[in-house]
Amino acid sequence: MNDKNRQHDKTVYFEGYERHRDAELITPPHEIKKKVGSGGIDPKLIKKAEQHIKQDKTNFTPIAETYLQMLEDSCAKLQDQGLDDDDAFEALLFPLVQLKSQGGMFKYPLITEISSRAINFLEVIKALDDDAYDIISAHKMALKAVINKDIKGNDSTEGAALTQALQDACIRYFKAHS
Protein backbone atom coordinates (compact mmCIF):
# COMPACT_ATOMS: atom_id res chain seq x y z
CA MET A 1 0.00 0.00 0.00
CA ASN A 2 1.45 3.37 -0.95
CA ASP A 3 1.34 6.44 1.28
CA LYS A 4 -1.56 7.97 -0.60
CA ASN A 5 -3.80 4.93 0.01
CA ARG A 6 -2.81 4.70 3.63
CA GLN A 7 -3.86 8.30 4.19
CA HIS A 8 -7.19 7.60 2.45
CA ASP A 9 -7.91 4.58 4.66
CA LYS A 10 -7.16 6.55 7.76
CA THR A 11 -9.58 9.30 6.72
CA VAL A 12 -12.37 6.83 6.03
CA TYR A 13 -11.79 5.13 9.36
CA PHE A 14 -11.98 8.35 11.31
CA GLU A 15 -15.01 9.63 9.42
CA GLY A 16 -16.84 6.39 10.16
CA TYR A 17 -15.77 6.46 13.76
CA GLU A 18 -17.09 9.99 14.25
CA ARG A 19 -20.35 9.15 12.51
CA HIS A 20 -21.03 6.18 14.75
CA ARG A 21 -20.09 8.03 17.89
CA ASP A 22 -22.63 10.79 17.09
CA ALA A 23 -25.58 8.38 16.68
CA GLU A 24 -27.07 6.88 19.80
CA LEU A 25 -29.14 3.70 19.67
CA ILE A 26 -32.07 3.67 22.11
CA THR A 27 -34.38 0.82 23.01
CA PRO A 28 -37.67 2.60 23.76
CA PRO A 29 -40.20 1.30 26.29
CA HIS A 30 -42.59 -1.01 24.42
CA GLU A 31 -45.78 0.24 26.08
CA ILE A 32 -48.19 -0.88 23.36
CA LYS A 33 -47.04 -4.52 23.68
CA LYS A 34 -47.39 -4.37 27.46
CA LYS A 35 -50.98 -3.19 27.04
CA VAL A 36 -52.24 -5.54 24.32
CA GLY A 37 -50.32 -8.70 25.19
CA SER A 38 -49.95 -11.49 22.64
CA GLY A 39 -51.96 -13.67 20.30
CA GLY A 40 -53.07 -11.42 17.45
CA ILE A 41 -56.77 -10.89 16.75
CA ASP A 42 -59.49 -13.20 15.54
CA PRO A 43 -59.40 -13.26 11.68
CA LYS A 44 -63.17 -12.70 11.84
CA LEU A 45 -62.48 -9.17 13.11
CA ILE A 46 -60.34 -8.41 10.04
CA LYS A 47 -63.16 -9.70 7.82
CA LYS A 48 -65.58 -7.54 9.78
CA ALA A 49 -63.36 -4.52 9.10
CA GLU A 50 -63.20 -5.39 5.38
CA GLN A 51 -66.99 -5.62 5.37
CA HIS A 52 -67.14 -2.21 7.02
CA ILE A 53 -65.19 -0.73 4.08
CA LYS A 54 -67.34 -2.60 1.53
CA GLN A 55 -70.61 -1.54 3.10
CA ASP A 56 -69.67 2.10 3.62
CA LYS A 57 -72.44 4.39 2.38
CA THR A 58 -70.41 7.57 1.83
CA ASN A 59 -71.54 9.52 -1.22
CA PHE A 60 -68.22 10.06 -2.94
CA THR A 61 -69.57 12.29 -5.74
CA PRO A 62 -69.47 15.64 -3.85
CA ILE A 63 -66.02 14.80 -2.43
CA ALA A 64 -64.72 13.98 -5.90
CA GLU A 65 -66.28 17.14 -7.32
CA THR A 66 -64.42 19.26 -4.76
CA TYR A 67 -61.08 17.76 -5.78
CA LEU A 68 -61.99 17.96 -9.48
CA GLN A 69 -62.70 21.66 -9.02
CA MET A 70 -59.30 22.04 -7.34
CA LEU A 71 -57.71 20.25 -10.28
CA GLU A 72 -59.57 22.51 -12.74
CA ASP A 73 -58.45 25.62 -10.84
CA SER A 74 -54.84 24.44 -10.87
CA CYS A 75 -55.04 23.73 -14.61
CA ALA A 76 -56.63 27.15 -15.29
CA LYS A 77 -53.98 28.93 -13.21
CA LEU A 78 -51.28 27.05 -15.03
CA GLN A 79 -52.71 28.02 -18.43
CA ASP A 80 -53.49 31.67 -17.65
CA GLN A 81 -50.73 32.84 -15.36
CA GLY A 82 -48.06 30.25 -15.72
CA LEU A 83 -46.45 28.84 -12.63
CA ASP A 84 -42.96 27.78 -11.92
CA ASP A 85 -42.72 24.04 -12.22
CA ASP A 86 -42.55 23.14 -8.53
CA ASP A 87 -45.69 25.08 -7.64
CA ALA A 88 -47.57 23.80 -10.68
CA PHE A 89 -46.51 20.26 -9.91
CA GLU A 90 -47.70 20.37 -6.30
CA ALA A 91 -50.95 22.16 -7.20
CA LEU A 92 -51.80 19.45 -9.72
CA LEU A 93 -50.55 16.60 -7.57
CA PHE A 94 -52.57 17.29 -4.43
CA PRO A 95 -56.14 16.81 -5.83
CA LEU A 96 -54.94 13.85 -7.91
CA VAL A 97 -53.48 12.14 -4.83
CA GLN A 98 -56.72 12.73 -2.92
CA LEU A 99 -58.78 11.28 -5.77
CA LYS A 100 -56.43 8.33 -6.06
CA SER A 101 -56.54 7.50 -2.34
CA GLN A 102 -60.25 8.04 -1.78
CA GLY A 103 -61.71 6.67 -5.03
CA GLY A 104 -60.68 3.12 -4.18
CA MET A 105 -61.89 3.46 -0.60
CA PHE A 106 -65.33 4.72 -1.64
CA LYS A 107 -66.10 2.23 -4.45
CA TYR A 108 -64.67 4.16 -7.39
CA PRO A 109 -61.61 2.09 -8.38
CA LEU A 110 -61.65 3.68 -11.85
CA ILE A 111 -61.05 7.09 -10.24
CA THR A 112 -58.08 5.60 -8.42
CA GLU A 113 -56.73 4.07 -11.63
CA ILE A 114 -57.01 7.25 -13.73
CA SER A 115 -55.60 9.48 -10.97
CA SER A 116 -52.78 7.05 -10.38
CA ARG A 117 -51.86 7.15 -14.09
CA ALA A 118 -51.85 10.96 -14.02
CA ILE A 119 -49.64 10.98 -10.90
CA ASN A 120 -47.20 8.54 -12.48
CA PHE A 121 -47.11 10.73 -15.59
CA LEU A 122 -46.36 13.84 -13.51
CA GLU A 123 -43.64 11.98 -11.64
CA VAL A 124 -41.66 11.09 -14.76
CA ILE A 125 -42.00 14.10 -17.08
CA LYS A 126 -39.14 16.58 -17.13
CA ALA A 127 -41.21 19.77 -17.58
CA LEU A 128 -44.83 20.85 -17.56
CA ASP A 129 -44.89 22.00 -21.18
CA ASP A 130 -48.01 22.42 -23.33
CA ASP A 131 -48.05 18.76 -24.39
CA ALA A 132 -47.81 17.61 -20.77
CA TYR A 133 -50.58 20.02 -19.87
CA ASP A 134 -52.78 18.43 -22.60
CA ILE A 135 -52.19 14.99 -21.13
CA ILE A 136 -53.19 16.18 -17.65
CA SER A 137 -56.25 17.88 -19.14
CA ALA A 138 -57.24 14.60 -20.80
CA HIS A 139 -57.01 12.82 -17.43
CA LYS A 140 -59.04 15.59 -15.81
CA MET A 141 -61.78 15.24 -18.45
CA ALA A 142 -61.79 11.47 -18.03
CA LEU A 143 -62.18 11.85 -14.25
CA LYS A 144 -65.06 14.25 -14.82
CA ALA A 145 -66.75 11.81 -17.18
CA VAL A 146 -66.40 8.97 -14.67
CA ILE A 147 -68.05 11.06 -11.94
CA ASN A 148 -70.81 12.45 -14.18
CA LYS A 149 -71.69 9.07 -15.66
CA ASP A 150 -71.18 7.26 -12.35
CA ILE A 151 -68.80 4.67 -13.86
CA LYS A 152 -67.34 2.87 -10.86
CA GLY A 153 -65.08 0.08 -12.09
CA ASN A 154 -62.89 -0.34 -15.16
CA ASP A 155 -64.67 -3.59 -16.06
CA SER A 156 -67.27 -1.59 -18.02
CA THR A 157 -66.76 -0.96 -21.75
CA GLU A 158 -66.66 2.80 -21.19
CA GLY A 159 -64.16 2.49 -18.34
CA ALA A 160 -61.84 0.24 -20.35
CA ALA A 161 -62.07 2.58 -23.38
CA LEU A 162 -61.21 5.59 -21.22
CA THR A 163 -58.15 4.03 -19.61
CA GLN A 164 -56.94 2.69 -22.98
CA ALA A 165 -57.29 6.16 -24.58
CA LEU A 166 -55.31 7.75 -21.73
CA GLN A 167 -52.61 5.13 -21.96
CA ASP A 168 -52.33 5.70 -25.74
CA ALA A 169 -52.05 9.46 -25.17
CA CYS A 170 -49.19 8.95 -22.68
CA ILE A 171 -47.41 6.59 -25.09
CA ARG A 172 -47.70 9.19 -27.89
CA TYR A 173 -46.31 11.86 -25.54
CA PHE A 174 -43.28 9.80 -24.57
CA LYS A 175 -42.62 8.81 -28.21
CA ALA A 176 -42.68 12.47 -29.21
CA HIS A 177 -40.45 13.52 -26.30
CA SER A 178 -37.92 10.71 -26.27
Place this chain on the structure above:
Amino acid sequence: MSYQFEKLTVLIVESNHAMFDLTKGVLSSFGIGRIISAYDTKNGFREFQLSQPDLVIVDWLADESSGLDLTRKIRTSPDSPNPYVPIIMMTGYSQKKRVIMARDSGVSEFVVKPYTASTLYKKIEAIIEQPRQFIKAPNFFGPDRRRKSNEFTGKDRRKSKARPRRASDVAREITKKPK
Protein backbone atom coordinates in the same frame (compact mmCIF):
# COMPACT_ATOMS: atom_id res chain seq x y z
CA MET B 1 -55.46 -15.45 24.25
CA SER B 2 -55.64 -12.54 21.83
CA TYR B 3 -54.63 -8.87 21.71
CA GLN B 4 -56.46 -6.70 24.21
CA PHE B 5 -57.10 -3.92 21.73
CA GLU B 6 -59.86 -2.52 23.94
CA LYS B 7 -57.11 -1.05 26.14
CA LEU B 8 -55.68 1.04 23.29
CA THR B 9 -56.21 4.71 22.50
CA VAL B 10 -55.58 5.70 18.87
CA LEU B 11 -55.38 9.24 17.53
CA ILE B 12 -56.31 9.72 13.85
CA VAL B 13 -55.18 12.99 12.26
CA GLU B 14 -57.04 13.17 8.93
CA SER B 15 -58.31 16.25 7.09
CA ASN B 16 -61.08 14.40 5.25
CA HIS B 17 -64.05 13.60 7.49
CA ALA B 18 -65.38 10.73 5.36
CA MET B 19 -61.96 9.09 5.38
CA PHE B 20 -61.67 9.60 9.14
CA ASP B 21 -65.06 7.89 9.67
CA LEU B 22 -64.02 4.98 7.49
CA THR B 23 -60.71 4.44 9.30
CA LYS B 24 -62.43 4.83 12.66
CA GLY B 25 -64.90 2.09 11.65
CA VAL B 26 -62.05 -0.20 10.62
CA LEU B 27 -60.25 0.31 13.94
CA SER B 28 -63.49 -0.20 15.87
CA SER B 29 -64.01 -3.48 14.02
CA PHE B 30 -60.56 -4.57 15.23
CA GLY B 31 -61.79 -3.85 18.77
CA ILE B 32 -59.74 -0.70 19.48
CA GLY B 33 -61.16 0.83 22.66
CA ARG B 34 -60.80 4.60 22.16
CA ILE B 35 -60.41 6.52 18.91
CA ILE B 36 -59.74 10.26 18.91
CA SER B 37 -59.92 12.60 15.94
CA ALA B 38 -58.13 15.72 14.78
CA TYR B 39 -58.67 17.30 11.38
CA ASP B 40 -55.45 19.31 11.20
CA THR B 41 -51.94 19.05 12.56
CA LYS B 42 -52.29 21.88 15.09
CA ASN B 43 -55.23 20.18 16.81
CA GLY B 44 -53.49 16.86 16.22
CA PHE B 45 -50.61 17.85 18.47
CA ARG B 46 -52.96 19.28 21.09
CA GLU B 47 -54.97 16.04 21.15
CA PHE B 48 -51.73 14.08 21.30
CA GLN B 49 -50.68 16.01 24.40
CA LEU B 50 -54.09 15.69 26.05
CA SER B 51 -54.95 12.07 25.33
CA GLN B 52 -51.44 10.57 25.11
CA PRO B 53 -52.49 7.86 22.64
CA ASP B 54 -50.77 4.50 22.22
CA LEU B 55 -50.73 4.89 18.43
CA VAL B 56 -51.02 7.83 16.03
CA ILE B 57 -52.34 7.48 12.47
CA VAL B 58 -51.59 10.58 10.46
CA ASP B 59 -52.43 11.61 6.91
CA TRP B 60 -49.94 13.56 4.80
CA LEU B 61 -52.54 16.40 4.89
CA ALA B 62 -52.37 19.66 2.99
CA ASP B 63 -52.66 22.53 5.40
CA GLU B 64 -49.73 24.84 6.04
CA SER B 65 -48.02 22.21 8.13
CA SER B 66 -48.15 18.61 7.01
CA GLY B 67 -48.28 15.21 8.65
CA LEU B 68 -44.51 15.16 8.31
CA ASP B 69 -44.25 18.28 10.49
CA LEU B 70 -46.56 16.75 13.06
CA THR B 71 -44.42 13.61 13.13
CA ARG B 72 -41.25 15.67 13.65
CA LYS B 73 -42.98 17.67 16.40
CA ILE B 74 -44.10 14.52 18.22
CA ARG B 75 -40.58 13.11 17.97
CA THR B 76 -38.54 16.18 18.88
CA SER B 77 -40.62 18.84 20.64
CA PRO B 78 -39.82 19.38 24.34
CA ASP B 79 -43.63 19.56 24.79
CA SER B 80 -44.13 16.05 23.41
CA PRO B 81 -45.31 13.69 26.15
CA ASN B 82 -44.16 10.57 24.28
CA PRO B 83 -41.55 10.92 21.52
CA TYR B 84 -41.46 7.13 21.09
CA VAL B 85 -45.15 6.73 20.21
CA PRO B 86 -45.66 4.55 17.11
CA ILE B 87 -46.81 6.64 14.12
CA ILE B 88 -48.43 5.25 10.97
CA MET B 89 -48.36 7.59 7.96
CA MET B 90 -51.43 6.87 5.82
CA THR B 91 -51.47 8.59 2.45
CA GLY B 92 -52.22 8.38 -1.25
CA TYR B 93 -48.61 9.21 -2.06
CA SER B 94 -46.73 6.09 -3.00
CA GLN B 95 -43.64 7.32 -4.85
CA LYS B 96 -40.33 6.22 -3.37
CA LYS B 97 -39.23 9.77 -2.61
CA ARG B 98 -42.39 10.32 -0.52
CA VAL B 99 -41.79 7.11 1.42
CA ILE B 100 -38.23 8.28 2.12
CA MET B 101 -39.51 11.71 3.23
CA ALA B 102 -41.96 10.04 5.63
CA ARG B 103 -39.30 7.70 6.95
CA ASP B 104 -36.89 10.59 7.48
CA SER B 105 -39.50 12.53 9.46
CA GLY B 106 -39.68 9.63 11.93
CA VAL B 107 -42.77 7.58 11.04
CA SER B 108 -42.87 3.97 12.16
CA GLU B 109 -44.95 2.53 9.30
CA PHE B 110 -46.31 3.74 5.94
CA VAL B 111 -49.75 2.74 4.52
CA VAL B 112 -50.73 3.67 0.97
CA LYS B 113 -54.35 4.61 0.32
CA PRO B 114 -56.57 3.05 -0.88
CA TYR B 115 -55.80 0.49 1.80
CA THR B 116 -57.39 -2.74 2.97
CA ALA B 117 -58.26 -3.59 6.57
CA SER B 118 -55.80 -6.45 6.37
CA THR B 119 -52.94 -4.11 5.36
CA LEU B 120 -53.68 -1.75 8.23
CA TYR B 121 -53.86 -4.62 10.70
CA LYS B 122 -50.50 -6.00 9.50
CA LYS B 123 -48.86 -2.62 10.11
CA ILE B 124 -50.30 -2.44 13.64
CA GLU B 125 -49.16 -6.01 14.26
CA ALA B 126 -45.64 -5.12 13.02
CA ILE B 127 -45.52 -2.24 15.49
CA ILE B 128 -46.50 -4.59 18.32
CA GLU B 129 -44.37 -7.59 17.37
CA GLN B 130 -41.34 -6.07 15.63
CA PRO B 131 -40.53 -2.89 17.54
CA ARG B 132 -37.62 -0.92 16.17
CA GLN B 133 -34.88 0.73 18.13
CA PHE B 134 -34.66 4.50 17.97
CA ILE B 135 -31.76 6.45 16.57
CA LYS B 136 -30.74 9.72 18.14
CA ALA B 137 -28.42 11.58 15.78
CA PRO B 138 -27.65 15.28 15.27
CA ASN B 139 -30.22 15.61 12.47
CA PHE B 140 -32.59 12.69 13.10
CA PHE B 141 -34.60 11.22 15.91
CA GLY B 142 -36.92 8.32 15.20
CA PRO B 143 -37.21 4.60 14.53
CA ASP B 144 -34.15 2.95 13.02
CA ARG B 145 -34.54 3.43 9.27
CA ARG B 146 -32.60 0.30 8.40
CA ARG B 147 -35.45 -2.07 7.77
CA LYS B 148 -33.57 -5.27 7.04
CA SER B 149 -30.47 -6.73 8.54
CA ASN B 150 -28.00 -7.77 5.86
CA GLU B 151 -27.86 -11.41 6.69
CA PHE B 152 -25.07 -13.47 5.13
CA THR B 153 -26.63 -16.29 3.16
CA GLY B 154 -23.45 -18.12 2.08
CA LYS B 155 -21.77 -21.08 3.71
CA ASP B 156 -20.58 -20.35 7.24
CA ARG B 157 -17.01 -21.62 7.04
CA ARG B 158 -16.24 -20.77 10.65
CA LYS B 159 -18.69 -23.46 11.75
CA SER B 160 -17.24 -26.01 9.34
CA LYS B 161 -15.15 -28.66 11.06
CA ALA B 162 -13.05 -29.31 7.97
CA ARG B 163 -10.04 -27.06 7.96
CA PRO B 164 -9.59 -25.37 4.57
CA ARG B 165 -6.44 -26.34 2.73
CA ARG B 166 -3.84 -23.64 2.95
CA ALA B 167 -1.18 -22.96 0.33
CA SER B 168 1.45 -24.20 2.79
CA ASP B 169 -0.42 -27.53 3.16
CA VAL B 170 -0.50 -27.98 -0.59
CA ALA B 171 3.22 -27.13 -0.85
CA ARG B 172 4.02 -29.65 1.90
CA GLU B 173 2.05 -32.39 0.12
CA ILE B 174 3.82 -31.74 -3.18
CA THR B 175 7.30 -31.72 -1.68
CA LYS B 176 6.70 -34.74 0.56
CA LYS B 177 8.99 -37.59 -0.33
CA PRO B 178 7.20 -40.79 -1.30
CA LYS B 179 7.68 -43.59 1.23
